[in-house]
Amino acid sequence: MQYPNLERLGWNDEIARAFEEHAAAGLEPGRVAVQHRGAWQVATEQRELLVALTGRLRHEAASGELPVVGDWIALRDGLIDVVLPRTSKFSRKTPWTEVAEQVLVANVDLAFLVMGLDDRDFNIRRLERYLTTAWEGGATPVIVLNKADLTDDLDGRIAETDTVAFGVPIHAVSARTGDGVDELRRHLAEGRTAVLLGSSGVGKSSIINRLLGDERFKTADVRSDGRGRHTTSHRELVTVPGGGVIIDTPGLRELQLWETDEGLDQAFVDVADLIAACRFSDCQHRTEPGCAVKAALADGSLTRERWESYQKLQRELARLDRKLDPKLQSEERKKWRAMTKSHRKRRKVVGR
Numbered sequence: 001m002q003y004p005n006l007e008r009l010g011w012n013d014e015i016a017r018a019f020e021e022h023a024a025a026g027l028e029p030g031r032v033a034v035q036h037r038g039a040w041q042v043a044t045e046q047r048e049l050l051v052a053l054t055g056r057l058r059h060e061a062a063s064g065e066l067p068v069v070g071d072w073i074a075l076r077d078g079l080i081d082v083v084l085p086r087t088s089k090f091s092r093k094t095p096w097t098e099v100a101e102q103v104l105v106a107n108v109d110l111a112f113l114v115m116g117l118d119d120r121d122f123n124i125r126r127l128e129r130y131l132t133t134a135w136e137g138g139a140t141p142v143i144v145l146n147k148a149d150l151t152d153d154l155d156g157r158i159a160e161t162d163t164v165a166f167g168v169p170i171h172a173v174s175a176r177t178g179d180g181v182d183e184l185r186r187h188l189a190e191g192r193t194a195v196l197l198g199s200s201g202v203g204k205s206s207i208i209n210r211l212l213g214d215e216r217f218k219t220a221d222v223r224s225d226g227r228g229r230h231t232t233s234h235r236e237l238v239t240v241p242g243g244g245v246i247i248d249t250p251g252l253r254e255l256q257l258w259e260t261d262e263g264l265d266q267a268f269v270d271v272a273d274l275i276a277a278c279r280f281s282d283c284q285h286r287t288e289p290g291c292a293v294k295a296a297l298a299d300g301s302l303t304r305e306r307w308e309s310y311q312k313l314q315r316e317l318a319r320l321d322r323k324l325d326p327k328l329q330s331e332e333r334k335k336w337r338a339m340t341k342s343h344r345k346r347r348k349v350v351g352r
Contacts, residue, residue: 003029003045008239010107010193015072018084027074027081032067033237040067040080043237054079069235069247070106070193088138090195091258099323101258105195105235105247110187111139114198114207115161117151117172121202125309128164128267129255130197132313136263139195142169142187146203149174164306166269175206185211188244193237195247208248211240257316264313271310274302 003011009031019029033048034041041050053061054076067073067083074082086106094102111134115121127143134141143165148154154172161170169187173180184207188194196204237247257264265272271293275283279290286294296302 005045006031006043007191008245009043009237010191010245011072012191014087015084019072019074022074022082027076030073030075031237032069032071032073034234035067035069036234040073042073042075042080044075049078051075051078051080054081057081057083068103068106069237070108070195072107090133090137090139090197092133092252092255093258093320099320104249107193108137108139108195108247109192110194111137111141112144112184112194112196112207113141114144114146114196114202114204116199116202117145117147117154117157121199122157124160124164125305126199126255127161128306128309129257129313131164131168131267132257132263133255134197134263135266142171142184142194144184144196144198144207145170145172146175146207148172148179149177163303164267173207175203175210178210181207181210185240185242185244188240188242188246190243192243193245193247195249197249197252199252200250205248208238208246211246212238213241257313257320264310264317268306268310270302271307 006029011029011031015029023029028044030042030044032040033043036050039050039052041048053067057080061083065083067080068089071086072084073080074084076082088108089106090104090108090111091101092104094100111130113127113130113134115123115127131141143161145157145161151157158170158172171180171183173184175181188211196207198204235247235249237245240246274292274296275285277292278285278288280288283291283293285291293302293307297304297307
């Protein structure tokens with residue numbers, strides 16, 4: 001069955017095959033354009049409407065399985081009854097004490113990772129975190145350096161970004177003047193979906209307005225204290241003239257990793273290659289002979305900052321694994337109990 005209007009939103013043969021059984025049952029296809037609290041704005045072949053979930057879906061769905069912006073869904077009697085399998089997603093650990101996945105957007109082909117070229121937002125270590133999450137979720141990252149008109153060292157900033165990009169396209173743009181924005185448009189072929197991700201105040205909404213050719217999304221200047229203004233309060237999917245779909249998102253104050261082992265290796269492919277080249281497969285990169293990591297740190301081909309960033313993200317993932325895996329949690333508790341007992345014994349000996 002053909003859905004010409006949905007094709008502008010990214011409908012393709014793969015989605016059609018996933019929807020076949022639901023079409024046979026008389027359900028209507030659609031895509032989530034906006035997620036509200038307890039309601040979803042859905043674009044269908046003929047209309048856009050605000051809907052809720054069927055009781056069955058609400059009862060069965062885990063928090064990470066509820067519809068998010070970008071999801072393809074099946075409507076039954078005007079309610080979301082099925083969320084189709086996702087081809088990609090951008091997830092983070094919930095920014096609260098609860099250990100759970102928060103899916104921000106789904107079914108995106110491209111992740112435009114936006115970073116400001118002014119000193120307030122330019123942060124290579126944060127970019128590494130975004131690249132890790134994008135690769136893990138199945139989206140192709142594209143680095144967007146906005147506010148090119150505000151830096152006196154554009155070439156230096158691009159060169160510094162290139163040290164962690166490893167083949168990821170880098171575009172320097174100015175949403176204020178429009179310079180470089182057309183280069184982003186070339187990534188948005190018909191049927192492709194992109195999401196803009198980055199901190200508050202980096203100009204995501206301004207870039208989208210340039211791509212759309214109108215002031216669709218509200219924008220505001222960065223505050224005098226250097227913090228961005230949260231002009232975007234929700235995630236929203238819109239079509240781009242000339243082809244493609246783009247999703248605007250609120251600025252992320254933090255991005256805690258969520259199960260990104262493969263994404264980490266892709267974002268740090270240089271480090272992963274060095275680890276694979278070590279003489280011993282269980283090398284700890286400390287005192288072992290034939291350690292490729294130590295050699296690279298010594299000759300400067302691997303910077304200390306990048307190695308420490310990789311280790312930091314690894315530790316974050318290890319903590320997450322321990323919290324998610326009851327067996328690992330039990331082993332961790334045993335280890336800490338043994339360390340505590342040993343520490344107490346040493347204190348008793350010292351106190352004699």
